[in-house]
Amino acid sequence: MTTPAALDVQTFLNRERFSGFQWLIFLMCFVIVLLDGFDTAAIGFIAPSLLNEFQVGKPALGPVLSAALFGLAFGALVAGPLSDRLGRRRLLIASVTVFGVACLWSAFATSLDELATLRFVTGVGLGAAMPNAVTLMSEYCPDGRRATMTNLMFCGFPLGAAFGGFLAAWMIPHFGWRSVLELGGIVPLVLLVFLVLLLPESVRYMVAKGYAADRIRKVLLRISRSAAGAAAFTMTEKAGPATGGKTGLRLVLSGSYVVGTLMLWLAYFMGLVIFYALINWMPVLFKEGGLDPQTSTLIAALFPLGGVGAVLFGFLMDRFNPNRIIAIGYVLTAISVWAIGQSLGSLGALVVTVFVAGVLMNTAQSSLPALAAAFYPTQGRATGVSWMLGMGRFGGIAGSLLVAELTRRQFGFGQVFTVVAVAGLVSAVALFIKQAVAPQSTNAAASPPEQVLGH
Numbered sequence: 001m002t003t004p005a006a007l008d009v010q011t012f013l014n015r016e017r018f019s020g021f022q023w024l025i026f027l028m029c030f031v032i033v034l035l036d037g038f039d040t041a042a043i044g045f046i047a048p049s050l051l052n053e054f055q056v057g058k059p060a061l062g063p064v065l066s067a068a069l070f071g072l073a074f075g076a077l078v079a080g081p082l083s084d085r086l087g088r089r090r091l092l093i094a095s096v097t098v099f100g101v102a103c104l105w106s107a108f109a110t111s112l113d114e115l116a117t118l119r120f121v122t123g124v125g126l127g128a129a130m131p132n133a134v135t136l137m138s139e140y141c142p143d144g145r146r147a148t149m150t151n152l153m154f155c156g157f158p159l160g161a162a163f164g165g166f167l168a169a170w171m172i173p174h175f176g177w178r179s180v181l182e183l184g185g186i187v188p189l190v191l192l193v194f195l196v197l198l199l200p201e202s203v204r205y206m207v208a209k210g211y212a213a214d215r216i217r218k219v220l221l222r223i224s225r226s227a228a229g230a231a232a233f234t235m236t237e238k239a240g241p242a243t244g245g246k247t248g249l250r251l252v253l254s255g256s257y258v259v260g261t262l263m264l265w266l267a268y269f270m271g272l273v274i275f276y277a278l279i280n281w282m283p284v285l286f287k288e289g290g291l292d293p294q295t296s297t298l299i300a301a302l303f304p305l306g307g308v309g310a311v312l313f314g315f316l317m318d319r320f321n322p323n324r325i326i327a328i329g330y331v332l333t334a335i336s337v338w339a340i341g342q343s344l345g346s347l348g349a350l351v352v353t354v355f356v357a358g359v360l361m362n363t364a365q366s367s368l369p370a371l372a373a374a375f376y377p378t379q380g381r382a383t384g385v386s387w388m389l390g391m392g393r394f395g396g397i398a399g400s401l402l403v404a405e406l407t408r409r410q411f412g413f414g415q416v417f418t419v420v421a422v423a424g425l426v427s428a429v430a431l432f433i434k435q436a437v438a439p440q441s442t443n444a445a446a447s448p449p450e451q452v453l454g455h
Contacts, residue, residue, distance in 0.1 A: 006230070006233065007232070008234050008236055010143065010235060010236055012224070013140065013203075014142040014144070019222070022223060025136065025199065029133040029136060030152075030153050032096065032129050034156035034159060034163075035160060035188055035191075036130055037158060037161040038167075039068070039126060040068075040157075041161040041164035042164040042180050042181075045164075046168065046172065046177040050112070050177065061112070064116045064119055066397060068120065072123040072126055072127035072389075072393045074127060074390070075127025075128040075390075076128065076386045076393065077387060079095060079127065079129075079131065079132060080131055080248075080385065080387055081382075083132050083382035084381070084382045087202070088132050089136070089201040092129060092199065093199070095127075095128035096129055096191060096192050096195060097189075097192055098125030100188030101185065102121040103188070104186060105118055106118035108178070128386075131385040134373055136199075137153055138150050138373035138374070139204040140202070140203065144318055147313075147317035148311065150370035151370055154367075157366065161304040162304055203219050208378045251376070251379055251380035251383070257380075257384075264372050264430075265387070265392065267326075267368060267427040267430040269398075270424070270427040272399060273398050273423040274361055274424060276397075276400050277402055278420065281404075281407075282303065283296045283297050285413060286299060286300065290344070303357065303362075304358060312363070313325060313364070322374065326364050326371060327432050327435075330428040331428045332360045333357065334425045334428070335421070336353060336357035337417055337420055338418055340353045340417050341415070341416065341417025341418055344413055344414075372384050373385055375438070399423075
């Protein structure tokens with residue numbers, strides 16, 4: 001095949017096999033997401049040790065446990081616009097540096113106030129890293145595999161959460177709670193070396209920003225030698241709302257995109273209401289329902305493991321209407337969360353419903369970043385993804401507070417899960433509205449180009 005003088009980079013990615021270089025990018029992004037999951041779970045496991053060391057009551061841990069969530073939201077909201085302006089690679093390297101150094105530093109904290117501050121900074125780094133990893137990975141994927149690969153990458157979060165919990169349970173008795181944070185800081189700093197040496201800038205971003213053709217060609221040659229003869233590079237954006245020359249947040253909140261943006265925010269927010277309400281409160285609710293503490297913890301630990309089902313949804317999203325696929329997932333999530341509240345009388349039924357709810361909820365939630373990445377054009381993709389993740393993080397805070405308020409009002413076991421289940425229905429409605437207002441093709445690869453950018 002003769003390479004045209006002007007090469008369309010997405011056509012190039014679509015026609016070439018998924019190379020070892022793209023798998024390397026995937027692996028580095030996967031580890032970043034895995035570290036996010038590890039950090040999210042590990043802090044909960046060191047909480048009892050913090051009570052003993054600092055001789056405080058449980059309320060004093062509130063700022064420590066919530067600081068990272070506020071940091072995650074802040075990091076995501078700030079990093080997206082910066083990424084669309086400065087590049088995905090720079091922001092990823094900077095954010096991994098921030099959360100690696102802050103997490104390692106927190107292992108030497110001498111007070112809860114200092115630890116809470118460092119947890120916030122760690123969250124800022126993690127919040128900035130996640131959306132940039134999603135954006136960079138999506139921009140190196142062929143159209144027909146984008147959702148599958150992005151969702152596969154997001155499996156790192158539940159795996160990291162599960163691994164972090166089990167590893168922390170082993171490390172704390174042997175080496176103390178500080179060893180968990182030391183590990184959480186050292187690993188990203190080791191990863192940082194690989195990012196600096198091997199991670200490329202997004203090729204779509206380079207074309208959109210008018211980078212030199214030689215620099216773009218050098219990256220594409222690591223995917224296939226067929227790019228060698230290209231003298232210039234162009235990029236097509238798939239059919240969708242017009243950008244009007246806007247970039248970043250101005251594009252994301254423009255008239256053509258604002259309804260879809262708000263519905264993505266609402267869906268992700270409500271999904272994290274469910275996730276954090278259950279992950280933080282299930283052990284307590286199960287214990288109050290009559291189960292022993294060990295059994296309660298083990299059953300609750302099944303919930304985050306369900307995220308590996310995201311690979312199936314990614315496959316379906318690449319072949320059918322992605323808004324409807326995820327909306328159906330949230331409807332089934334609502335039903336399964338309600339079913340948990342009806343299963344306390346049977347241990348077997350409780351185990352099954354918790355695991356099924358975890359599969360459905362985590363699968364639907366992990367699919368939203370891929371949906372957002374496909375919704376926005378290159379000029380606003382990082383901002384769109386990061387602001388959805390950032391706004392959603394407040395749902396995590398709301399979820400924890402919601403169950404606390406329901407228990408204060410003496411809601412019964414089944415009533416608590418019924419209220420939480422409603423959030424899944426709200427997410428589903430939001431995605432149906434998004435599809436009605438901004439219809440999305442069932443096959444992104446088949447969509448006609450909206451505009452051509454070139455250099």
